[in-house]
Amino acid sequence: MMTSAARAAPQVEPCATGSNVLGLSRIVEIDTSGGPIFGRGSNDFLAEGEIVLTFDDGPSRSHTRAVLKALEQHCTKATFFLVGRMAAADPMMVREVADAGHTIGSHTWSHAKLSSLTAAKAEEEVELGLSVVAAALDGPVAPFFRFPYLRPNTAAVAYFKERGIGSFMIDVDSRDFRTRDPEEVKKNVLTQLAGRRKGIILFHDIQPSTVRALPSLLAELKDRGFKVVHMVPKETAHTLPEYDARAAKLLSKKLEAAKASPLAPRSLTWPQTDTEEVLPWRMHSTSAAQPPTAAATNEPATVPWYKKWLTP
Ligand SMILES: [Zn+2]
Numbered sequence: 001m002m003t004s005a006a007r008a009a010p011q012v013e014p015c016a017t018g019s020n021v022l023g024l025s026r027i028v029e030i031d032t033s034g035g036p037i038f039g040r041g042s043n044d045f046l047a048e049g050e051i052v053l054t055f056d057d058g059p060s061r062s063h064t065r066a067v068l069k070a071l072e073q074h075c076t077k078a079t080f081f082l083v084g085r086m087a088a089a090d091p092m093m094v095r096e097v098a099d100a101g102h103t104i105g106s107h108t109w110s111h112a113k114l115s116s117l118t119a120a121k122a123e124e125e126v127e128l129g130l131s132v133v134a135a136a137l138d139g140p141v142a143p144f145f146r147f148p149y150l151r152p153n154t155a156a157v158a159y160f161k162e163r164g165i166g167s168f169m170i171d172v173d174s175r176d177f178r179t180r181d182p183e184e185v186k187k188n189v190l191t192q193l194a195g196r197r198k199g200i201i202l203f204h205d206i207q208p209s210t211v212r213a214l215p216s217l218l219a220e221l222k223d224r225g226f227k228v229v230h231m232v233p234k235e236t237a238h239t240l241p242e243y244d245a246r247a248a249k250l251l252s253k254k255l256e257a258a259k260a261s262p263l264a265p266r267s268l269t270w271p272q273t274d275t276e277e278v279l280p281w282r283m284h285s286t287s288a289a290q291p292p293t294a295a296a297t298n299e300p301a302t303v304p305w306y307k308k309w310l311t312p
């Protein structure tokens with residue numbers, strides 16, 4: 001679906017060089033041909049003091065919007081590794097993230113641990129995730145991938161070499177999923193950065209602790225002299241027609257609904273709690289949130305709404 005196109009070299013926006021914002025120090029074009037792995041010391045493109053902000057597992061409208069706002073206030077850019085199911089649940093939010101100038105990568109279809117899957121199943125998770133995110137965005141997606149649980153599948157790593165998909169490990173872990181305390185998120189990031197002075201930082205834009213930590217953490221990173229590098233792809237991802245067809249089916253209902261009532265985006269999203277991580281496809285098993293109503297999904301209420309996506 002997506003093809004690469006010639007374009008001008010990326011430029012840092014003027015607001016990103018302001019003295020009171022974290023901003024951006026530079027934009028790096030990442031060449032993913034040959035399926036390189038980044039982070040944990042491999043293919044290191046960062047100088048001392050340079051950091052890359054990454055957000056996994058979204059989008060989740062109620063949290064992602066706040067993350068976007070914090071990034072915008074610091075005129076800085078990040079990479080979002082989206083889960084296919086999350087993107088399918090709220091394609092408009094995917095576009096909002098991209099419209100804000102952030103890079104969109106992918107993080108499988110269902111956040112499966114690829115290291116425990118066969119090569120064929122892992123490929124399906126990767127490709128469907130990529131196609132769904134691209135379809136939700138209806139624009140260029142980066143061939144940037146993050147393994148769920150940071151657990152690579154050996155076959156997938158080999159497959160990425162053919163597909164020209166780069167995978168990104170991390171250097172600094174906010175551990176935001178382990179805490180609701182924003183101070184702990186800040187401490188985790190700043191402590192790890194104090195030791196290594198640079199690196200790819202992992203956050204989750206579905207985590208309230210990150211949402212709450214971000215404004216003051218970004219200010220603190222500025223104070224400590226860290227510089228943000230924005231990763232953009234040299235070439236955009238090439239999706240596979242077979243998976244694009246499946247992605248189009250998965251997305252069609254959502255997009256039709258969005259077209260019919262563009263002013264009611266909230267009604268098109270799954271309910272979220274702001275007190276704990278609730279991934280949409282797990283909502284049925286939590287007491288804190290209810291699955292969407294039958295009217296919202298056009299499915300009989302007795303059929304778990306997410307089931308239709310399990311074997312699309
Ligand atoms: Zn994840």
